[in-house]
Amino acid sequence: MGKTWIIPENVTKPITERVNNIVEIYPDKGIKNVIIVGGGISGVFAAIRIKEKHPSYKVSIFEKNNKLLRKIYATGNGRCNFANQGNLKNKYNHEGFVLPIIESFSSFEITQYFERIGIKYKAVNDLLYPLSDTAETVALMLNKKVDQLKIEVHLEESMIDYSSSSLTTSKKTYPFDYLIIASGGKASPQYGSDGNIFSILKKHGYSLIDPKPSLCPIKVKENVNLVEGLRAKVRINLLIDGKLKHQEDGELLFKKDGLSGIAIFNLTHFINMENTQKRISICVDFAPDYDEISPDQYVQFLHPRLAAYLTKNHLDIHKTIFTFKSFYDFPNAQVSAGGLSIIEVNELLKSKKEKNVSFIGEVLDVDAICGGFNIMWALASAEKVSNNLDDYGKEK
Numbered sequence: 533m534g535k536t537w538i539i540p541e542n543v544t545k546p547i548t549e550r551v552n553n554i555v556e557i558y559p560d561k562g563i564k565n566v567i568i569v570g571g572g573i574s575g576v577f578a579a580i581r582i583k584e585k586h587p588s589y590k591v592s593i594f595e596k597n598n599k600l601l602r603k604i605y606a607t608g609n610g611r612c613n614f615a616n617q618g619n620l621k622n623k624y625n626h627e628g629f630v631l632p633i634i635e636s637f638s639s640f641e642i643t644q645y646f647e648r649i650g651i652k653y654k655a656v657n658d659l660l661y662p663l664s665d666t667a668e669t670v671a672l673m674l675n676k677k678v679d680q681l682k683i684e685v686h687l688e689e690s691m692i693d694y695s696s697s698s699l700t701t702s703k704k705t706y707p708f709d710y711l712i713i714a715s716g717g718k719a720s721p722q723y724g725s726d727g728n729i730f731s732i733l734k735k736h737g738y739s740l741i742d743p744k745p746s747l748c749p750i751k752v753k754e755n756v757n758l759v760e761g762l763r764a765k766v767r768i769n770l771l772i773d774g775k776l777k778h779q780e781d782g783e784l785l786f787k788k789d790g791l792s793g794i795a796i797f798n799l800t801h802f803i804n805m806e807n808t809q810k811r812i813s814i815c816v817d818f819a820p821d822y823d824e825i826s827p828d829q830y831v832q833f834l835h836p837r838l839a840a841y842l843t844k845n846h847l848d849i850h851k852t853i854f855t856f857k858s859f860y861d862f863p864n865a866q867v868s869a870g871g872l873s874i875i876e877v878n879e880l881l882k883s884k885k886e887k888n889v890s891f892i893g894e895v896l897d898v899d900a901i902c903g904g905f906n907i908m909w910a911l912a913s914a915e916k917v918s919n920n921l922d923d924y925g926k927e928k
């Protein structure tokens with residue numbers, strides 16, 4: 533049906549090698565200490581997968597909040613859109629680096645694994661959500677797994693710094709064999725990810741890409757406060773120096789001083805990929821499914837207040853231009869664009885300069901548009917590191 537295969541409930545489904553990999557256990561000799569900084573989705577998932585594959589290892593998570601997975605409860609409007617089964621092209625920055633990692637633990641493997649730990653799922657178009665329609669299920673089942681596997685959890689304990697073999701937190705110093713940094717970026721600091729990690733990484737000589745808010749509302753130069761609170765189904769063209777860069781269909785929401793809505797959030801991802809010196813404008817078609825409409829007919833298509841705003845300002849219903857001024861700040865952003873430069877890690881996400889340190893999730897300069905792609909990166913990058921902690925996975 534369209535892009536979707538309907539598989540009858542009662543047929544035997546194929547078991548592929550990729551599924552078998554999900555339960556692989558590596559033949560370790562001896563105990564090693566694995567420390568994960570950050571108890572968000574990437575850190576928790578890495579801890580679970582490492583402990584499953586290396587049962588003799590001691591795996592600990594250090595989280596500054598008073599509970600794990602604090603941000604997950606807020607995702608997808610409380611429903612947690614944890615992956616996307618659609619096309620991955622043109623969704624992430626650094627595609628050449630990101631897509632091989634995502635493709636090796638794609639939405640297929642994620643849903644297989646989630647079902648195994650009791651997170652049933654459903655697809656809404658290509659967006660994947662827990663069947664229960666609440667992020668609490670995801671947090672509950674992952675927390676349950678953390679308990680079952682006896683992963684050591686240190687709450688309200690922040691990383692202050694680290695050396696080649698020990699982690700210093702706000703409370704103590706702990707030895708490690710492997711350190712995994714999963715501290716997130718700067719978006720939504722109210723959930724813990726305040727970007728304090730970046731001053732630590734700078735001290736360690738890492739190159740950073742200045743983090744910017746992404747998937748957030750934008751401020752525009754035009755005065756839109758008269759239409760604040762109005763919503764419209766629109767087609768939006770992102771113009772960079774007058775040239776079409778990206779097109780989105782979706783809902784637009786007017787704020788007091790700018791624009792919001794998923795279509796605008798997605799645009800911020802593409803704006804962030806541009807040089808900020810360029811002229812950035814947003815051309816809105818408020819009636820993309822209709823041909824010529826004269827100004828006296830606008831009111832037949834739009835909220836009367838919006839129709840009056842367009843006619844009063846002599847704006848074209850098919851081509852209303854707004855000029856980008858700035859992003860809303862980090863507390864309003866779902867992700868940060870920027871972070872640890874990908875040139876600092878290899879394709880297994882291991883640091884090139886500190887041999888037992890790896891980076892996963894949003895702390896890296898990887899971000900995507902809305903639709904489950906960001907959590908998918910958090911999960912796939914965690915899986916990648918769990919496969920390659922020692923030499924066992926030998927994945928490339």
Ligand SMILES: Cc1cc2nc3c(=O)[nH]c(=O)nc-3n(C[C@H](O)[C@H](O)[C@H](O)COP(=O)(O)OP(=O)(O)OC[C@H]3O[C@@H](n4cnc5c(N)ncnc54)[C@H](O)[C@@H]3O)c2cc1C
Pocket residue numbers: 569570571572573574575594595596597601602603604606607608609612613614615689690691692714715716717719720723724725726727728729865866867892893894895903904905906907908910
């Ligand atoms: C409102 C909202 C809705 C979203 N909805 C979706 C969605 O539906 N689908 C989607 O794909 N993405 C969504 N995202 C984005 C997604 O949540 C993130 O990309 C993802 O959570 C990143 O995971 P992470 O583990 O890398 O970082 P985080 O989830 O940010 O976790 C990092 C953790 O590290 C901790 N930490 C930071 N510094 C330290 C330190 N020094 N010591 C100890 N702990 C530290 C933080 O407290 C935090 O708990 C949403 C984000 C927001 C804010």
